[in-house]
Amino acid sequence: MNKEKKILLSGNEAIAEGAIQAGCRFYAGYPITPQNELTAYMARRMPEAGGVFIQAESEIAAINMVMGAAASGIRAMTSSSSPGISLKQEGISYLAGAELPAVIVNMMRGGPGLGNILPSQSDYFQATKGGGHGDYHCLVLAPSRVQESFDTMFSAFSLADKYRVPAIILGDGMLGQVMEPFSVRVPAAFAAKKAANVSKPWALTGCAGREPNVVKSFYLRDGDLEDFNLRLQKKYAVMLKKEARYEGTMLKDADLVLVAYGTMARICSAVVRRLRKEGKKAGLIRPVTLWPFPVQAFLPKTSPARNFLVAEMSYGQMLEDVKLALDGRAQVNFIGRAGGGFPLEEVIAAEARKL
Amino acid sequence: MVKSAKILGQDEKIIAAGSGGQGIMLLGKLLAEAGMRAGLRVTWLPSYGAEVRGGTANCMVVISKSKPGSPYVEKADTLIVMNQPSLGRFLPRLKQGGLLLYNSSLAKAPVQTAIDVRGYPFTETAAAAAGSLKAANMVALGAYIAVKKMFSVEEILEIIKEQKRDLLEMNRKALLAGIALVR
Incomplete structure (x- = not known):
């Protein structure tokens, strides 16, 4: 192309x-x-790219196939929408526990339960605060437009490999x-480093001539699991420091800062343009990573405003992280539907004008 | 060839609606694709899920000179409707002064004064000029580009040629018949 x-x-x-393009060569869904267009596209394109496409018998089967593929060192991915992602949570916890890199795409729809098929952002808690059992985190990326949806896959696979964590695309x-x-x-740096072929000395590739590798999330001996958890926490601390990303728009002089991610962020960007035209000093923080959450965007030196408006397709999930980041130093307002x-x-513009 | 960017305001927001099988999605996609090829920013958003032949279908297209915000069209500059239920449902979403293009074969003229109302028999024209009721969407598209003076027949046909070569002749006839309705 x-x-x-x-x-x-x-x-x-x-x-x-x-x-x-980012080197994924295994897809099960x-x-x-x-999100059916994603699976359908993979069915056609993956064989062309020399990879494996499997329409699994269930979401649970798909995530476990991804786990197996990831253990062999290949770049592997699954995708689903909210109810299907709930089914995958056991597998995601196992991926985190076995330190296996993989990408999970969640194109969120209305919930709870089987819900409906309309867009939603009600799985923020599930994606960023765990989802499955155990003290773990996934890297969570939230693209806002179609170009970014394409671009973000390079970060998703690279960072998943780098930190050996599952990465979630939350759309x-x-x-x-x-x-x-x-x-x-294809990003130049990605192409140059042939990043699709990163070395994975831990992978199960056949142990002829070397000690066998073991991929597991099971630690029975006294103290081993705590040691493992401490190692995970160290890794997460590095990610918190290095990988939190956001896009800031006109924050320096803003009296009111809107905060939104994904589709809501593109709607809010239009709101900010409209408010600026009316003379109201509005800005926008769009978290690009939801975990790690970009706390740095909310520091007074970056966003001196004393008034914030969070907009979500939920009843206030990211809102909690915004409140934690601001730590009481500013007024936090909310507008949401699910x-x-x-x-x-x-409606957002009308709400903003009142603030 | 009409210079597309020249005649646009800042944005052209379109809602196209009809019943499943009337080719609403394709109509919208062709407008988006033509906008993209003319160097404009575009989004195309379908209603999705229960869209089957005989059900309802709609899509929203934004053609813009700047980065589009919401792909969801709250208030449309143009409403293209192919049947009566869609007219009832979407007429309140048309801006004051907006353009209503409706299929007079299957919908009755609304009583509205603050908008530009244009009804043409898209379905009957498709049958007469292109030999297929299914080409009513192309007749409507032809009427749209004629009214708005946005995109040429050649621009639209070029896309169809690449994507649906076997139906090119039928689509050409339908598009030209749509343009002739307006003239």
Whole structure:
């Protein structure tokens, strides 16, 4: 594909193409709306790329296939939407416990339960605070547009490999369905380092001529599990320090800072443009990583505002992290809807004008 | 060839709606693709899920000179409707002064004064000019590009040629018939 040429595809398809360009060579998934275009794209493209595509018999089977593939050192991925992601939680905890890198895509839909198929951001807690059992974290990336959905796959696979953690792409039904032009561009640094072939000395590749590797998440001997947990915590501390990312818009002089991620962030960017035109000094913090959460964006030197407005397609999940980051130094307001609705541009603007 | 970017305001927000099988999604995608090729920013957002032949279907297209915010169109500059239920549902979402293009084969003229109302028999024209009821979406698209003077027939046909070569002749006839309705 021509690097400069733009193609018109959905967020779901851009994620799939991004994964393949980032060296993913194993995909297992089970159909669920609103992410079926991702699975369908993989079914067509993965064999072309010389990888393995499996439509698994269930979400649970798919995540466990990914675990097996990841243990062999290959870049592996699964995708689903909210109810299906709930089913995968045991597997994600095992991936974290076995320190296996893999990418899990969640194009969120309305919940709880089977919910509906409309866009939602109600799985923030599940993605960022654990999801499965045990003290673990996944790297969580939240692209906001189709180009970024493609681009983010390079970070997702690279960082998952680097830290040996599962990485979650947290999107929503609207991001999955919307079509936008994007360029198939491979980051120069990624291409140069042939990052798809990183060395994985821990991988199960056949032990002829070396000691066998063991991949497990089971530590029975007294003290071993605590030691392992301490090692995980050290790793997470490094990630908190080095990998938290955000995009800030007009924060320096803003009286009111909007905070939103994913689809809500692109809606809020239009709100900020509108408010600025009216003369109201508004800014926007868009967390790019949800875990680690970009606490640095909320420091007074970066965002001196004393008034914040968090907008989510939920009843206030990221809101808690914003409050923790601000630690009481500013007023935190909230606007949110869930179950298929989302705060519209005009509604957010009206709320912002009151603040 | 019409210079697409020249005649646009800042944004053109379109809602296209009809029943499943009327080619609403394709109509919207062709507009988005044409916008992209003209160097504009575009988004295309489908309604998804229960879209089957005979059900309802709609899509939202934003064509913009700057980075589009929400792909969800709250208030449309243009509403293209292919049947009566869609007209009832989406008319309140049309901006004051906006353009309503409706399929007079399957919908009745609304009583509205603050908008530009244009009804044409898209379905009947498709049957007569292109030999297929299914080409009503292309007749509507032809009417749209004629009214808005946005995109040329050649630009649209170039996309169809790449993506749906076997139906090129039928689509060409339908598009030209749509343009002729407006003239």
